[in-house]
Amino acid sequence: MNKPTIIDISKATGFSKSTISKSLNDSKEISKKTKNIIIKYAKKINYKPNFFASHLRKNIVKNVAIIIPNILNYYFAKVLKGAQQEFFDKGYDLMCFVNEESISREKKILEKLKNGSIAGLMISPAKNPFSKKISKQLVEIQDYQIPIVMFDRIVGDFKCDKVFIDDFQSTYDIVKHLVSRGKSKIALVSPIHETLIGKKRYDGYKKALKIEKIEYDENLYIPLNSGNTIQSEITKLAISKKIDSIICIEQHITVAIHSLILNLKFNIPKDIAIVGFTDGPLFEFIKPSITSINQHGEYIGKLSAKILIDRIENNNNLDFVEEKVPTSLIIRGSS
Amino acid sequence: MNKPTIIDISKATGFSKSTISKSLNDSKEISKKTKNIIIKYAKKINYKPNFFASHLRKNIVKNVAIIIPNILNYYFAKVLKGAQQEFFDKGYDLMCFVNEESISREKKILEKLKNGSIAGLMISPAKNPFSKKISKQLVEIQDYQIPIVMFDRIVGDFKCDKVFIDDFQSTYDIVKHLVSRGKSKIALVSPIHETLIGKKRYDGYKKALKIEKIEYDENLYIPLNSGNTIQSEITKLAISKKIDSIICIEQHITVAIHSLILNLKFNIPKDIAIVGFTDGPLFEFIKPSITSINQHGEYIGKLSAKILIDRIENNNNLDFVEEKVPTSLIIRGSS
DNA sequence: TTGTATGCGTTATCAA
DNA sequence: TTGATAACGCATACAA
Numbered sequence: 001m002n003k004p005t006i007i008d009i010s011k012a013t014g015f016s017k018s019t020i021s022k023s024l025n026d027s028k029e030i031s032k033k034t035k036n037i038i039i040k041y042a043k044k045i046n047y048k049p050n051f052f053a054s055h056l057r058k059n060i061v062k063n064v065a066i067i068i069p070n071i072l073n074y075y076f077a078k079v080l081k082g083a084q085q086e087f088f089d090k091g092y093d094l095m096c097f098v099n100e101e102s103i104s105r106e107k108k109i110l111e112k113l114k115n116g117s118i119a120g121l122m123i124s125p126a127k128n129p130f131s132k133k134i135s136k137q138l139v140e141i142q143d144y145q146i147p148i149v150m151f152d153r154i155v156g157d158f159k160c161d162k163v164f165i166d167d168f169q170s171t172y173d174i175v176k177h178l179v180s181r182g183k184s185k186i187a188l189v190s191p192i193h194e195t196l197i198g199k200k201r202y203d204g205y206k207k208a209l210k211i212e213k214i215e216y217d218e219n220l221y222i223p224l225n226s227g228n229t230i231q232s233e234i235t236k237l238a239i240s241k242k243i244d245s246i247i248c249i250e251q252h253i254t255v256a257i258h259s260l261i262l263n264l265k266f267n268i269p270k271d272i273a274i275v276g277f278t279d280g281p282l283f284e285f286i287k288p289s290i291t292s293i294n295q296h297g298e299y300i301g302k303l304s305a306k307i308l309i310d311r312i313e314n315n316n317n318l319d320f321v322e323e324k325v326p327t328s329l330i331i332r333g334s335s
Numbered sequence: 336m337n338k339p340t341i342i343d344i345s346k347a348t349g350f351s352k353s354t355i356s357k358s359l360n361d362s363k364e365i366s367k368k369t370k371n372i373i374i375k376y377a378k379k380i381n382y383k384p385n386f387f388a389s390h391l392r393k394n395i396v397k398n399v400a401i402i403i404p405n406i407l408n409y410y411f412a413k414v415l416k417g418a419q420q421e422f423f424d425k426g427y428d429l430m431c432f433v434n435e436e437s438i439s440r441e442k443k444i445l446e447k448l449k450n451g452s453i454a455g456l457m458i459s460p461a462k463n464p465f466s467k468k469i470s471k472q473l474v475e476i477q478d479y480q481i482p483i484v485m486f487d488r489i490v491g492d493f494k495c496d497k498v499f500i501d502d503f504q505s506t507y508d509i510v511k512h513l514v515s516r517g518k519s520k521i522a523l524v525s526p527i528h529e530t531l532i533g534k535k536r537y538d539g540y541k542k543a544l545k546i547e548k549i550e551y552d553e554n555l556y557i558p559l560n561s562g563n564t565i566q567s568e569i570t571k572l573a574i575s576k577k578i579d580s581i582i583c584i585e586q587h588i589t590v591a592i593h594s595l596i597l598n599l600k601f602n603i604p605k606d607i608a609i610v611g612f613t614d615g616p617l618f619e620f621i622k623p624s625i626t627s628i629n630q631h632g633e634y635i636g637k638l639s640a641k642i643l644i645d646r647i648e649n650n651n652n653l654d655f656v657e658e659k660v661p662t663s664l665i666i667r668g669s670s
Numbered sequence: 671t672t673g674t675a676t677g678c679g680t681t682a683t684c685a686a
Numbered sequence: 687t688t689g690a691t692a693a694c695g696c697a698t699a700c701a702a
Binding site: 005006007017018021022025049050052053054055056057058 | 678679680681682683
């Protein structure tokens with residue numbers, strides 16, 4: 001059986017195409033009686049309007065796309081979940097793309113999205129450097145009147161709506177918390193030091209140290225590049241008692257540090273406290289469990305979706321919004 | 336700027352609509368010279384064909400949908416990742432839906448998908464009972480010539496392509512492994528005992544016991560309904576030494592059992608071994624780490640996508656395939 | 671090699 | 687209250 005069309009209904013019921021169309025759209029031009037006949041028959045043959053035809057005609061799109069770096073990252077999965085719920089409830093279909101942290105993949109995805117199939121885009125770009133080419137593609141998408149909401153990994157000088165956590169506050173809060181636990185030799189481990197997020201977290205860390213009158217020691221700030229030297233570096237710092245606590249920005253590295261510290265026979269949190277970032281259950285089940293920043297991924301996803309829908313539906317020319325979402329600290333055994 | 340169309344190019348270059356269309360599709364009817372002019376101009380104004388128009392005209396769809404129960408489940412996230420990669424590489428857009436284990440949500444999603452916007456569907460249905468209504472909707476989708484691949488949570492009597500792990504073998508292998516570790520009082524905890532998967536895993540368990548000449552004890556088979564009685568039940572069995580090992584089918588319950596056993600001051604794996612199911616890193620970082628079945632989610636996703644694309648593109652009437660993917664056992668500290 | 675005309679399925683405008 | 691017709695943007699059969 002082929003997909004039935006309005007013409008099939010027309011032939012079967014004897015009414016014209018336009019009468020059918022109006023009835024199915026519940027127009028008040030058509031009499032109840034006629035509508036009933038038509039709707040009943042449409043149901044019977046399981047008629048659904050052709051997606052492409054109606055969209056072509058109406059020139060409206062109810063598809064949106066989301067691009068995330070990595071679906072296996074619990075935080076991004078939560079964002080996706082929140083966004084998906086919001087979009088679905090508002091009648092939008094969500095197309096989902098994953099860039100796998102690859103700029104070339106991201107370019108391909110964006111290229112594709114220019115075909116006009118989407119009404120809006122949510123994006124958290126692949127790790128920096130944010131390429132000029134990506135930026136150019138995003139601007140082209142905006143030129144087509146397709147609004148963009150950038151979330152989490154926002155890019156400072158790109159103009160669009162943005163949703164992100166309060167990165168400054170997150171590390172600021174962690175330092176305050178650690179100090180309240182009697183810690184003062186606080187290391188910061190960051191695999192994303194070159195990103196805006198990384199810089200803000202670094203700033204929050206530094207600011208809190210200042211407020212707490214702890215002198216900043218550049219040896220305790222450990223930006224990671226390849227990620228291989230971290231073991232020896234942490235080991236050195238720990239053994240020489242230069243640190244009594246570690247803040248780590250990335251979940252898997254946090255767990256690695258956790259293991260390392262235990263293997264070195266230090267006590268967590270007495271000798272060395274650990275605080276990390278994640279939305280997931282991983283830190284909860286480790287022994288000792290790890291104190292962490294809750295990034296509220298689901299809320300970020302929902303909020304971004306709401307903002308995007310608002311842009312799509314009320315294409316006002318209001319200034320771009322920048323929503324800064326507060327984080328919260330979940331205190332567990334490691335601090 | 337509005338999205339440019341073929342007509343804009345036609346006006347600007349002086350060629351007719353069809354010459355433009357043919358050039359952009361690299362038809363060999365058109366001279367190189369003309370093509371160059373047209374393509375160059377199209378690039379300049381950043382022309383992209385209208386998605387809806389071309390699809391309406393060609394009556395082909397390069398969208399597919401996937402419905403998964405829960406995006407926060409690491410296994411399903413992996414399936415999604417694998418599927419997404421495969422589809423993207425083959426030029427398909429993937430629309431992603433999450434039923435959140437809700438039958439009513441699933442019904443809404445399926446209702447929507449009947450609008451003809453997809454060329455194929457991958458689905459792992461919400462937890463059973465697999466409703467008659469869902470089945471009816473799926474059949475309707477098939478009636479529109481939209482192929483369906485059901486993965487993981489397959490439904491026995493529904494006719495479509497299916498991809499799933501060898502559930503029988505998974506528990507069979509676990510029992511064999513536990514026996515090789517000297518265990519003989521093996522409990523099986525299952526929160527999905529009413530599903531086909533649950534039954535097969537139960538069968539594998541029973542069969543392996545038989546092969547190993549261990550008498551089946553129905554007290555050691557613990558189907559979970561609300562999931563609240565498990566604590567006391569496990570505690571009783573452990574204290575009375577009725578069990579020396581536990582197989583658990585669900586990841587979070589496995590972790591809960593793991594904690595419970597440790598709290599009861601038993602040694603894992605000496606007193607009680609534990610084996611679970613998951614694709615994720617959770618079991619790796621717990622102490623002691625947990626032996627588990629790797630369900631190869633990414634492969635399942637890729638394979639399902641491949642099968643679906645094959646159905647879409649070579650709409651042959653071959654019999655439905657049922658791909659049974661072997662699992663592998665990752666042996667860790669808990670056994 | 672290029673242009674003309676038609677239709678994909680729907681909706682909207684206007685006429686009956 | 688219903689019907690005829692045009693148009694959305696593109697692709698193709700056919701004519702030139």
